[in-house]
Amino acid sequence: MAPISDPYGSRSSKDAAIIARQEPVVYTDYESFDNDEIRGRVKDFESDGYLLIEKLFSDKEVEALKDEIKELTDSDEIQSRDETFMEPGSRSVRSIFRIHELSEKISELIKDPRLLDIARSIVGSDVYVHQSRANLKPGFRGKEFYWHSDFETWHIEDGMPQMRALSCSVLLTDNDATNGPLMLMPGSHKHYISCIGETPDNHYKQSLKKQEYGVPDDDSLRFLANKCGIKTINAKAGSVVFFDCNTMHGSNSNISPYDRQNLFFVYNSIENTLQSPKYGLTPRPDYIAAREHFTVLRNS
Amino acid sequence: MAPISDPYGSRSSKDAAIIARQEPVVYTDYESFDNDEIRGRVKDFESDGYLLIEKLFSDKEVEALKDEIKELTDSDEIQSRDETFMEPGSRSVRSIFRIHELSEKISELIKDPRLLDIARSIVGSDVYVHQSRANLKPGFRGKEFYWHSDFETWHIEDGMPQMRALSCSVLLTDNDATNGPLMLMPGSHKHYISCIGETPDNHYKQSLKKQEYGVPDDDSLRFLANKCGIKTINAKAGSVVFFDCNTMHGSNSNISPYDRQNLFFVYNSIENTLQSPKYGLTPRPDYIAAREHFTVLRNS
Numbered sequence: 001m002a003p004i005s006d007p008y009g010s011r012s013s014k015d016a017a018i019i020a021r022q023e024p025v026v027y028t029d030y031e032s033f034d035n036d037e038i039r040g041r042v043k044d045f046e047s048d049g050y051l052l053i054e055k056l057f058s059d060k061e062v063e064a065l066k067d068e069i070k071e072l073t074d075s076d077e078i079q080s081r082d083e084t085f086m087e088p089g090s091r092s093v094r095s096i097f098r099i100h101e102l103s104e105k106i107s108e109l110i111k112d113p114r115l116l117d118i119a120r121s122i123v124g125s126d127v128y129v130h131q132s133r134a135n136l137k138p139g140f141r142g143k144e145f146y147w148h149s150d151f152e153t154w155h156i157e158d159g160m161p162q163m164r165a166l167s168c169s170v171l172l173t174d175n176d177a178t179n180g181p182l183m184l185m186p187g188s189h190k191h192y193i194s195c196i197g198e199t200p201d202n203h204y205k206q207s208l209k210k211q212e213y214g215v216p217d218d219d220s221l222r223f224l225a226n227k228c229g230i231k232t233i234n235a236k237a238g239s240v241v242f243f244d245c246n247t248m249h250g251s252n253s254n255i256s257p258y259d260r261q262n263l264f265f266v267y268n269s270i271e272n273t274l275q276s277p278k279y280g281l282t283p284r285p286d287y288i289a290a291r292e293h294f295t296v297l298r299n300s
Numbered sequence: 301m302a303p304i305s306d307p308y309g310s311r312s313s314k315d316a317a318i319i320a321r322q323e324p325v326v327y328t329d330y331e332s333f334d335n336d337e338i339r340g341r342v343k344d345f346e347s348d349g350y351l352l353i354e355k356l357f358s359d360k361e362v363e364a365l366k367d368e369i370k371e372l373t374d375s376d377e378i379q380s381r382d383e384t385f386m387e388p389g390s391r392s393v394r395s396i397f398r399i400h401e402l403s404e405k406i407s408e409l410i411k412d413p414r415l416l417d418i419a420r421s422i423v424g425s426d427v428y429v430h431q432s433r434a435n436l437k438p439g440f441r442g443k444e445f446y447w448h449s450d451f452e453t454w455h456i457e458d459g460m461p462q463m464r465a466l467s468c469s470v471l472l473t474d475n476d477a478t479n480g481p482l483m484l485m486p487g488s489h490k491h492y493i494s495c496i497g498e499t500p501d502n503h504y505k506q507s508l509k510k511q512e513y514g515v516p517d518d519d520s521l522r523f524l525a526n527k528c529g530i531k532t533i534n535a536k537a538g539s540v541v542f543f544d545c546n547t548m549h550g551s552n553s554n555i556s557p558y559d560r561q562n563l564f565f566v567y568n569s570i571e572n573t574l575q576s577p578k579y580g581l582t583p584r585p586d587y588i589a590a591r592e593h594f595t596v597l598r599n600s
Contacts, residue, residue: 018335101511128349137520140518140521144444144552144553144555145411147555176477177476177477177481177534178530178552180531180552181477183478183555183556185489195384206499215513218440218557221440221557222439222557224557225557226557230478230556232476232478234477241529243429248556251555252478252480252485252552252553252554252555253444253549253553254552255444255446255447255483255551255552256524256525257518257522257525257526
């Protein structure tokens, strides 16, 4: 019997490829949902690969979260942790990983039914947190984040078997055209871009600052952008963007004086836990990809 | 008698300063104009420091200009010229200077009455070309251009005496939030930001790629952005943006697959020709700042 080959091979060839998605986007029979609002949202997610819900959290909730983030980023203890990444060539915090375990408030947020009900409706099972982080793209000096599919990285570097995870970005500042907002290609989640080249071991420290591996090629990106268009997220603080693990996304730099902060949570199905990374790569630390220790989320 | 001091000193101190504009924005009595449309436009320019005229050139005219630019950028002779600057770390052309003298078609365009009538109405005299260039911010890899006032550079490095010049950007591609469009601070032209630090000699080769001198400080930029807001130019190819020489502007990076091309012309009053650069700096080449050779523009 021939071995079952990986439909989502990547970084192992000199050629790029565009591969059709093998599995569903939504793992529940959402047409049968009683709740019209959730049904409509999940349906949009199925076709677009993302879902923007404006002002899901109140100004008061946002302020409390920003206060919490400020306390964390100001802390010497937090700044010195492995979970914390700085902007290249600067003393500004760029990201804090595993933030839902470093903060009680964010631990509550990640279980909030406004987020969790959507996540479960999409992956069709209980979920756990594959990754969490605060993204703090600072004003004036926030760098661009090049186009990528999260799943490509999680599949190759973390051994995530299937596309059965979704990301959730809780906007803590207003996002508009001036401050390097999230850009998504709607519908791109149905195409997997197999990337050119190899992945050196232990490159994650660098790649979280500046990507060099798992970068889609120009032709594939042009194909997707022409087919799907590019949606720029223009939304107020407190809004939430959910997007499929395979949705192509990125963001331009931020020279505006205004920070672009969000909390980023990845909900993965408990039926999609990590296997070994591809190509014998060393597993990334648990704070980047929960492998050894995680907790199934229950409503807060 | 005390020497007359320069109101627009910059790069000579450890402190930044915000200095009120000393001279008019518009040098004609535009309220007396017979033409309602031009009067309205000039009035907007006076208050906002910029003017967007949508679709001033037809699709056919834009296509002809793009063909011309493509012919120039493909030319080995043009690529090897001093006037041509490449994207850092790439073989893509970023800018071609003095383009109105390298191309007959662009020489005609720069004298087009649709541009020239506005320029003359604003500076209140005949004009000549202080600088011209094609800007070819390429898709995927177009870098950001940090906030700056052109006048700060032209005053210090080129010895332009007064704020009596305006820039004009003819959009050759659609500009929207995805491809690193021009951002302007409306009303910022009435404030001059004196920058911190010194300017080394002959730094222009580098500064056209990546600015390090004449960079406004964070506090001044935050003051201006909070006071003026940030306008992002979202307009179709063929549209034209005029902006005052002292309007604070910049642009984010461009990771979209779509190039952001424009033709950029600087019209200066013939009563505002260049003096010596400040601080004994060596004058920049004529193709960057016309000093020795220029022609007063007559309608094409």
